[in-house]
Amino acid sequence: MIKKHYDLVVIGGGSAGMAGAIEAHKLGIKNILIIDRNDYLGGILNQCVHNGFGLTEFKEELTGPEFMTRLSDEVKALNIEYVLNTTVTSILPDKTIFASNRDGYHIIKAKAILVTTGCYERNAGAIMLPGERPSGVITAGTAQLYLNVYGYLVGKRVFILGSGDIGLIMARRLTLEGAKVLGVAEICPYSNGLNRNIVQCLKDYNIPLYLSHTVSDVKGSDGRLLGITISQVDEHNNIIPGTAKGFECDTLLLPVGLVPNSPLLRDAGVELSRNKGAIINERYETNICGIFTAGNVLHVHDLVDLVTKESRLVAHYINEYLKGNSIIDQIYRPVIAGDGLGYVLPHKVGTHPLNEVTFKFRVRRPVKDVNVIFYEDNQTIKSVFKPVLIPSEMTEITLSLDELKQFKQTINVKLEAKQ
């Protein structure tokens, strides 16, 4: 039975939602509800049957389903209330939640909300894929769900566009299940996947990786994919004439990026950043007091261990908020990401942070031997040397309360080549 009032409602019972709820419970918040639209707790990990999860969280290498079960076992052991098969349809700025399930429509009031609704996949339209749209052009996560949960192989001759982790992992999975993976094309001059996956998913199976290549044509017949053409691109991603290569295939897999699943937040009036995640302060609170967010709906993470860590931290801020330790009159200093930085979180830091602040960022392209500099005007407040930074790995740098105090108007972050 869903009650009418909760101290904390967690929307989305994936790893972020469960870790946040567990930590909140441990901090003494007792009246918690987790809502998820699936028929299980665990989110995307249910279909990630490969291993490599949990190296920091549990100090061992687990598969996705094992990782999510560790968390869901704990949710159950702590008697944290959760409802499944229930979709949140909207939230209001006063923290009223509307949810729908088989029993009907529910209106729930929360003192605080943690939104952990994960992300969705970019598709053919989002990348303006040229050519026809026959069946056989499919996003990689969907193919992963079909294969790993429902047991359907999406095709026998597969080409993959995009070398992020999902693409690499699917290249191996499809190969192991008997499909021929002809190659992986990547528009960037470098791969966007973890090294582990380049080695264990492509090199192990001699699957070619075409860097600086994209799909330039898609052809079908009778509604089914017949083949594709890939071409090399220049540094502005323009196709170089005369570089076309054709492949006969029945499937084109599109692991072409993930987008925060944030419409609930947007419709509640939460300000979103360019990447579609919420704009947050150092407490992971949105512009609506009491609405917090973490996990892939905030920014896409490569490691689930970082998702759970983030969400547990947010639970601490939710606890402070519920205890009334929210300083509404603090003035925010915007965090400004300089050239070469994709984004920096949090987007703003108040004049009275409760704790040190860990900034999270990604570079736009791989860089070597750089100093990451936090500065204002001409004054460097912190400089951290990094031998390598790559776009596929989120980097964290922590600033102490003393360091944070030195910024007046803005917190600027830039990369500078080390002499």
Add this chain to the structure above:
Amino acid sequence: MRELICITCPRGCHLVVDDNKNVTGNFCPRGVTYAINEITRLVRVVTSSVKLTNSVYPRVSVKTKDPIPKSKIGAVMEEINRVSLKAPVKIGDIAIQNVLNLGVDVVVTKNIDK
């Protein structure tokens, strides 16, 4: 001499192993262990899924409990594809005992009640 990318953690150190098995380029000691293992004992954990009956889910995920030789992956996959389990199943249940006499079990990695 062989060049490897260490995959123990996301740092991905570029390692060089010389003919005397000296490892350079590693940030931490795990890089040495990784490099020596990669050149002397090439092993991988295999993850997949097997048929499941008596359930709304037609598949349940499995893995080799320990790493197996890379050269045996294909043969182990054939064994995995022959297995059919019956729900309920839980994490750690044995799907194949001592697969191909490699001394490693294939175990279930998901709880499915029905």
